[in-house]
Amino acid sequence: MPKIVDHDARRAELAQAMWRVVYRDGVGAATVRSIAAEAGWSPSALRHYFATQTELLVFAMEHVQAEAAERIAADDRTGGPREVAQRILEQLLPLDRQRVREAEVWLLLAARAQTDPVARARMADADDGIRRAVEFAVVLLTGEPAADHETVARLHALLDGLALHALLYPERMPPARARELLGAHLGTLAAS
Amino acid sequence: MPKIVDHDARRAELAQAMWRVVYRDGVGAATVRSIAAEAGWSPSALRHYFATQTELLVFAMEHVQAEAAERIAADDRTGGPREVAQRILEQLLPLDRQRVREAEVWLLLAARAQTDPVARARMADADDGIRRAVEFAVVLLTGEPAADHETVARLHALLDGLALHALLYPERMPPARARELLGAHLGTLAAS
DNA sequence: CGTCGTGGTCGACGATCTTGGGCACGGGCC
DNA sequence: GGCCCGTGCCCAAGATCGTCGACCACGACG
Structure with missing residues (x-):
């Protein structure tokens, strides 16, 4: 099987990016797009690890x-x-x-x-x-x-x-x- | 001066419409559009009485x-x-x-x-x-x-x-x- | 070396709030 | 009585958001 990524590690990485955004701009700024930008990925990439915004929260x-x-x-x-x-x-x-x-x-x-x-x-x-x-x-x-x-x-x-x-x-x-x-x-x- | 409308009465009327929506569908359903539809007006009409959604809330x-x-x-x-x-x-x-x-x-x-x-x-x-x-x-x-x-x-x-x-x-x-x-x-x- | 599943991007869709431009109505003024 | 113009209201568009589908690239397995 192909390109295997550690999902838990990625989720943790994304969560850290989210946390940086929250800590800097407040929880209201924690949108899918801003978190993706903070992590350096496209918004759709998050979808592989967090299907919905609620999952992120x-x-x-x-x-x-x-x-x-x-x-x-x-x-x-x-x-x-x-x-x-x-x-x-x-x-x-x-x-x-x-x-x-x-x-x-x-x-x-x-x-x-x-x-x-x-x-x-x-x-x-x-x-x-x-x-x-x-x-x-x-x-x-x-x-x-x-x-x-x-x-x-x-x-x-x-x-x-x-x-x-x-x-x-x-x-x-x-x-x-x-x-x-x-x-x-x-x-x-x-x-x- | 033209067509004078009682703003307070209108606001109360709109608030009642909002309250009907909230009571029926929960506060999450209280969007500008749903309230306008409930009151029988267009969403933009609300703008004369509540400039923003926060004002409605x-x-x-x-x-x-x-x-x-x-x-x-x-x-x-x-x-x-x-x-x-x-x-x-x-x-x-x-x-x-x-x-x-x-x-x-x-x-x-x-x-x-x-x-x-x-x-x-x-x-x-x-x-x-x-x-x-x-x-x-x-x-x-x-x-x-x-x-x-x-x-x-x-x-x-x-x-x-x-x-x-x-x-x-x-x-x-x-x-x-x-x-x-x-x-x-x-x-x-x-x-x- | 080929296949196919996973990872990732792009674009689009629908919904939302908000805003600007334009139309209609009607009370005030001459 | 007829003309103004301000108010009330709608339409359409812009911006942002979450979500989804189609597509491409890579790489592990057979």
């Missing part, structure tokens, strides 16, 4: 998930449960440029998920990951072996709400304030 | 705000503070088809706000309205004359997070669960 979201998971895994777990839980959950908030871009991808995929089932499935998967991190934090804070579902769901909603506010209204919800509010909520959990 | 969002404000004002305030606060804040959650559509407009405008300053400004205004409702609820619950800023911001983030989850993952966050989680949080506020 989904791949970018997978990258976001992997990065966040890696950051969380890389935490050294030093300090008390409060500090560890706070640091872990902060990895899921748009507190610096990198995480802002990640959150932009997240929001864009969310908007697309309203009509696109594929995007919807990826969002649900990402949501699972966030939920697991929240569960971990709750277990850490309460010391109980299993996390209370209601507590988890509430913290989860708060976390995503904070992320949304920090992304949409950075003046009203600067990083320090988001951290502070998250800490306040974690405080109520540890106390009870 | 912004107008729809203003309608959402007005509807929500009216629902909140229409509450009869019966029952204890917990019940009143809960009912008021539930008006801002996507618990039925009407409010789901409203939340869809909200999310679409949020995505657009990342690149469009006009959409951004409208989102900030809507955010003000939500914040005021949350402040009102907090004052009601705590009995204090002024609401604690941190408490308000936290409840606000939780509320928007719940709305987002209910909109994106209706299976995981059905209306009853959203109500329950909101109630749980309000409970912690009333207790303190």
Whole structure:
């Protein structure tokens, strides 16, 4: 068989090009044509690796998930449960440029998920990951072996709400304030 | 001067057409053309009343705000503070088809706000309205004359997070669960 | 060495938002 | 009463986007 190309490597390469575009010009500029130009190929070339734009976005979201998971895994777990839980959950908030871009991808995929089932499935998967991190934090804070579902769901909603506010209204919800509010909520959990 | 048309009435008429499309086919189907067809005009006719698509979305969002404000004002305030606060804040959650559509407009405008300053400004205004409702609820619950800023911001983030989850993952966050989680949080506020 | 499948480009299609030019109508002015 | 001209509206085109089909080139396998 002919000319065999490592699809995964190509996809990663394209995703990096996409990420450069997103990082430089914002997620709105991440069109098929601009990404192809960034990677130095024709727009149709992308079609071999990403049949549709949604697949591109989904791949970018997978990258976001992997990065966040890696950051969380890389935490050294030093300090008390409060500090560890706070640091872990902060990895899921748009507190610096990198995480802002990640959150932009997240929001864009969310908007697309309203009509696109594929995007919807990826969002649900990402949501699972966030939920697991929240569960971990709750277990850490309460010391109980299993996390209370209601507590988890509430913290989860708060976390995503904070992320949304920090992304949409950075003046009203600067990083320090988001951290502070998250800490306040974690405080109520540890106390009870 | 010639043929004078009531612009406000026309805009309202067009907004109703838009709303019919959104309600029937989802917010994704709300293109300039579909709205014009629904209203029985040509797409260019809309240009006299809404120069750009963002203006249409912004107008729809203003309608959402007005509807929500009216629902909140229409509450009869019966029952204890917990019940009143809960009912008021539930008006801002996507618990039925009407409010789901409203939340869809909200999310679409949020995505657009990342690149469009006009959409951004409208989102900030809507955010003000939500914040005021949350402040009102907090004052009601705590009995204090002024609401604690941190408490308000936290409840606000939780509320928007719940709305987002209910909109994106209706299976995981059905209306009853959203109500329950909101109630749980309000409970912690009333207790303190 | 030939074949054929894979990789890649070009061009086109349909849909979208947006814009400019042009037509019709009708209220104001002489 | 008749002429202006500004408003309202449509048509067509431009720009950009995602997607698709037809075509060419290369290279591994038989």
